[in-house]
Amino acid sequence: MTPILEARGLSRSFGELRAVDRVSFALAAGEVLALVGENGAGKTTLLNLLLGFYRPDEGEIALDGAVRRWRSPADAEARGLGMVHQHFTLVEPLTVAENVVLGREPRRFGLAGPFDRRRAEREVAEVAEREGLPIDPRGRVAELSVASRQRVEILKVLWRGARVVAFDEPTGALGPAESEALCETVRRLARGGRAVLFVSHKLREVLAVASRVAVLRAGRLVATLDAKGAEPERIARLMVGDASAPPTGLPRPSPGGAASPPPRSRGVDEIVLRLSDAACRDDRGAPALRGVSLALHTGEIVGVAGVDGNGQRELAEVLTGLRPLDAGRLEVEGVDLTFARARELRARGVAHVPEDRLRGGLFGALSVAENLALGSPGPLRRRRLVAEAAAAIRAYDIRPPEPGMRASALSGGNQQKLLLARELGRRPKLVVAVHPTRGLDLNAQALVRARLREAAAGGAAVLLVSFDLDELREIADRIVVLCAGRVTGEAAAREATDGRLGLLMSGAAA
Amino acid sequence: MTPRARARWLAQEPLLLPVLAVGLAFGLCAVAIAALGRSPLLAAEALWDGGLGGLGPLGESSLKATALAFTGLAVAVPYAGGLFNIGAQGQFVAGAIAAAWIGAALDLPGPLLIGAALAAAFAAGAALGALAGFLKASRGVHEVISTILLNWIAIHLVDSWLVVGPLHASGSSGFSHSGTEAVRSAAHLPLLAGPDSRLNAGILFAALGILAAALLLRRSRFGLELRALGASEKAARTVGIPVGARTIQALALGGGLAALGGALLLLGGGTDYRFPENYRDPYGFDGIAIALIGAGDPVGVALAAALFGVLRAGAVRLQDPEVGLHRSWPEIAQGVAVVLVAGQRLLRGLYRLPLRQRRTASAAPAPAPPPLASPPA
């Protein structure tokens, strides 16, 4: 079979960094090629090169055997290439059909002539019907669920006549059931004769959907394997390039195996946090938590699993005083703090590692020392601040070790170290950590997990919110599952299989 | 350039850019003046004489610089917290009318009367600022819009109600003395250089204000928390900074500072010790320019206020027959400078060209170029 799309020795550098380094592969109709690799391995850059968002420094792209140079993404799109972005690019107040046709609207007399809305709606309905992606073209995007919004993104690409469809981390925000539905859509696209590029770091999912797996490491294509019979462990080693590195992101071979942490010893088993029948609303005023009760003990790490948008964010905000409770009660070490704000909760020993570290946790425009100083109250003493900053920089190995450096100039891993230094350096009683390893490389991830374990070993109770079930199983003692603002179940980490958690996350087992 | 030297240069850049912008603005104005067939050199000389040549001109310069310093701070201090106070004009007017009222109505010995007038002015301006802060904190109203609206509410209420109504000078016949009653002489700011110059204690207040603002922003926890708020509101909430309270405090402080500028101008004799009818000097709007040219830094504000205060005072001499220019040239230069500060990314592009060639040799990776979909300017 002749390939539709071919990459021949593609390279692209950003400054010193060679993001994509002489990558070649071929993609045929009817096949799903998965691109896997660590963060920063060059997956997204490669997609951007193929789709015309970036220009390659070297190498060429061939479509149906003919060499093409994309002048713009629109150019690639006109030739039948389309991308479903990781972050949706939808206009909420517009309808589904308007979003799909935006930029190529059916029209009668030019741009300022009448917009043929009826034709747009008819065509979108037809494509949706044909591709098995049912949706109301007249519905407003603002009212759609995450999975439906992704459907609109896919429709955008298909309505434009894409023969090659690229997916960039498409299941990041989806639950198990929705992920499975997406995988079925992807397989259907391939069966229908399209070629699919599928970027993901979830190996199980990749093996379920792909025909072949291409592994990227440090910008290079290190291997291409047939998905059939490929072992996840082998792929993970190829990704990391280091046989000794812990194969995170993988289903562990057996619970309590070699990679599991040493058994935690607990001192006095006291309850640090008690949350009873908590209810609150989200930013739009809809109920987000509907009667959540939790108790965390000293030295314990409790994982919170759930599909994005089922109350995890609001739970973390309630516990850290950033969101008021409508009902229920919050106690830390027996003190009623139901009505306390962030400042008071912090003074009581609650630490917060928020999900969006640079915007939500750190102050990019301020120095490392100033970021640390903002962690605890009291008047400013310049000399003491610098001394404390130097100590924290040493203890958390923040590089480069410059107290006067702007936080925004640090790398992502070092920013997270700075955040941990500020939050954990105060010896907190309760740590609320939300996706603390997201976007970090494997070494930084391991470091963050070690710090959280240390905090627990030092007597803190840790609440860890994560989408990464393997991570939760690795370091949590037990996992509670949130669905639609309720705790739908709880399991000891070693008993929490994917099947059981998936059932709980979908609310089916409640 | 070594990486270290380059880093040092980049660290100073935010302060150097406005200097470059002002220099370029003056250059452009000089070219324009020459194109009109007038002499830029004569103009510069006239500005120098008019602004700095002797105690009389110095007095005029210091009156204007004092007002500009305070309205500049009124914008710069909230700006540290990411808050844009466009309301300095209304706050300035509110401060001036409050000082005019107290200075005329109360019978107290000098220092006390001046203190009372300044306190009343500060309170009036702070109330306007706090209202904008409250609306932002409690109802999410953007401070830019609310301070603009409050400007005109204050201006219209003062102009078309207080000055012509309750506070209108009653004794005198309305023709020669339009406006409010003049303040008592006890409320006049002490003159520093004799009766021939309007150089007065206001300039000392300005120096004090600049110093206090600099210490507040750089050395106090309030200042750190304010700058933290400016860097990221979300992170500020995370670390427990009371964002609403800081917003209200910062805007109230800004309002109070602008009002002090108005009060000191009035008590320093800048408007004949009374609030005149149809008062139109745009010191408050100019404060935005001063804060931008001063890079939002109190010391920068002081320098910008001093420079443009002198130019404003010197501008009267531009109309001398041998110079033959309009008095609005300093304002034109100020406008051009602010346009250049606003477009500083383009300015930076100009002088960074030689730096860029070295970039590949430096250790730090360059940021990813923007995608082709939207080419850079």
Add this chain to the structure above:
Amino acid sequence: MSELTTLVVSILAFAPPVALAALGGVLSERAGVVNLGLEGIMRFGAFFGAWAALASQSAWVGLSAGALAGGAAGALLAALAIFAEADQIVAGVALNLLALGLVTFLLEWALGAAGGITDPVPALPSLSLGGLGRLPWVAAAAMLLLPALASLLLAKTPLGLRWRAVGENPRAVAAAGVSVRGLRFFAVTASGVAAGLGGALLPLAVLGRFEDRMPAGQGFIALAAVVFGKWSPLGALGAAVFFAGAEALQIEISSSGGALAALVPRGLFLALPYLLTLLALAGFVGRAVPPAADGVPWDPEAR
């Protein structure tokens, strides 16, 4: 009855400059760019409108020049805010300050206007209404027609779809292969044309000459009308008409010299539009919510 007629006539006479400037504000903000430079753009439009009308002795030439000058000022604002990536508010303020100094200078240099007031300029055609004075119908027609056209454009055309989309989520527009910067540049320039027209009407249809104090805060009233009209062209028109009505009422009351004039100070009436807008923003008089990406600079790399 006749009082009502007088009110309507004076609204039709005085509202157009603000209404058109407000339309400019809507056009810009719906594309995601806050136009704080309306005051300065009106000033440029008013001055160049008067200058061209005096030079050509034609009000129509003046009107075109005003629109052109407004468009140029809008393009400058767009260049600063979009291509130089300046803070949009800073860019608007800069434009206002520039207009303030530059027009004062040009007024005396180019027109030699003593005391900051020009000679009478040729007026746009107007309709005699007998005892009610004259109605400058061109201005009134423009005020009623242009917002209606803009409203159709935004709601019913592909360009309007993109216009609204870029004000809500520019990433979506970029992903659809449309240039965000190009679209916004066009929108802000169009905004300048509308506000420039509004400014030009001040000398050509309202006051009959240019004065140095123009537009005396009308650009800021227009900004308030944008908000009070909830970012829609017809809403902004309604707000401008309402504000002009309040002002006309104030003139009526103070000129009648009755007990009401003594009771309600003139300043309160003048402050009323701003006060109401503030209340609307605070949600006490119907909530005013701006487009989602209004005032947010376009950064192709941000997520």
